[in-house]
Amino acid sequence: MILEVEHLTKRFGPRTAVQNVNLGVEAGEIFGFLGPNGAGKTTAIRMLLGLLRPDSGRARVAGFDCWRQHVQAARHFGAVLESPGMYPALTARQNLRQFARLLGGVSTQEQTDLLDEVGLEGRADEPVRGFSLGMRQRLALAQALLGKPQLLVLDEPTNGLDPLGIRDLRELLRWLARDQGIAIVLSSHLLSEVEDICDRIAIMSHGVVRTQGSLLELINGDGYRFELWARDPARARRLLEAIPGLHVGDGTEPTRLELCSNRDVSELVTTILVEHGVGVRELRRCSGNLEDYFREVTTRGAELVQAAVS
């Protein structure tokens, strides 16, 4: 476990911004951190980065406490924050060199390679004051990747990026996690982005992690849903209804059936239908929708808070 968060809590006066958060992220995993505005995501991330002191609980990166052993912990992570700050009077290369010096042991060639990797090779020697938000975001990402960190913490990394930039970032993150074994914590408002690349997610609302787990598990619950297009739907229904634990319902089209089960029955369904000579045009597993799930969780969170208040 490269990142371990235990009972992390932060209060600002009477308001509890983050309450009893527990998380763990493994090497090579992309972990999505979701929540509406003001949910406490940025506060939690700032505690991971040693910018805020937790009131209780702790966050550890590579075994080092993020607040008490900040210098050691910070050697293992890189971060892109919500508003990417860079020194406007310095060029992109000089900005990168500033942060590289603090890490030590990052060669000039590595810095140049990083600038190439994020697509700033042609603008490396221009002052950052003339950069767009997207270019600053790319530079911030290069800065975060200095020194090959084990953990990458990205708070809204697609802010200001154009569609091509978002696609490039997504591919880069997949490559970093899969091929380089870097753990990535990604906080984003873009659910499609999270759905597309994250292995696991946590959803925060009102300072509390309402749910966390693998994306597929969370949005599909415990069950499996399939859509079946058969040549003879009536006969297919009769055959499949004999399978224990499988519920067969009508689809929206005459040739379509909806199948629900608490286990993966795709192979069994195909085998039975083929053995009985029922042609199968298509059998497709249906995934849930993250947006619906997100809405459900955050609404439930809001209701809980409302109930607690009243």
Place this chain on the structure above:
Amino acid sequence: MLPVVVWNELEKLIRRRGLLIVLVTAAVIGFGLVIDLATPQQADWKSQTRQQIAQLEADKVQAQHAPAGLPAGIEASLGSAIDQQIASEQYLVDHDVPPLDWYPAGRAVAIILKTGFAFLLLLFGWLAAESVAQERSEHTLALLLSRPVSRRTLLFGKAAALQIVATTVLLVAMVPVYLVTGLQHAGRASLTTSVMVLDDPVKGVLAGNIELLPTWFYVVAAVALSLAAVLVTQALGLLMSILSRGPALAIGLTLGTLFVLQPMASVVKLALRDPSWLHYTFLPYLSPSNELTSDPTVGLGYSSAGLSLTVLLVWAILLLVAAVTLFARRNESS
């Protein structure tokens, strides 16, 4: 890690404020040279001093024969003061010791400290005040603090970089004025002269209370006292910078303290007849010209300079400790 942070801070400082620093330094040098070239040198200081002695003796006689007559106590103390001043001036003439502003180093230091130093002090206060607050407003502070460097090292790095710039600027401002002053008034030989100072400025110019210091030592003493004043200003600026969200507020608070409290200290000094507690604040010592250039023959008083240096350093340390403590504990929320 500290040298790395200092190097980073110097790079940022020079690229962001390099032009301003060069312009202010050039203005201080230019201003100093103009004043120096416009001020006539006391070529025949001995005859001038003898004239002063004659005038003092005349004043004494006039006081003794005043028609209305002064109260006995006042008359005696006035006579004694005039006698002491006559003795001092006579001592200088007899021992061939010219007044401080005759020496090139003395003139150069006096010119800088009495004219441009106030601007330099404000410049350094400004730079310190914006150092942390500017990073906070540009969102670079969070990125910097997320890197493997302790907050204490970061703050000391900033303070050290500011002090390096201040030392360089002070030396760059003083040396040309010193060279031009020396060459203008006495040719190359004057560049190696000594500077007359007093052990204790309160005792005045008396045998046993006078030291002839090598020029380099006098300049070093001037730079050290000036830097101690700069250090207090910077520590104050850093503290304001840590407490403020934006650079404008930090700069305003720092310059406000320097602009308002210093004149206020002078008013308090007059109104309360120089209360002793005032000597334990840093305000009377921010301008070290009194210790280094007091008129006209009294140079650096060791005891006076020592008190100034001690008070300034103690305040600098207190302000820096406060700044480090606050910075180390402060939550940097978005």
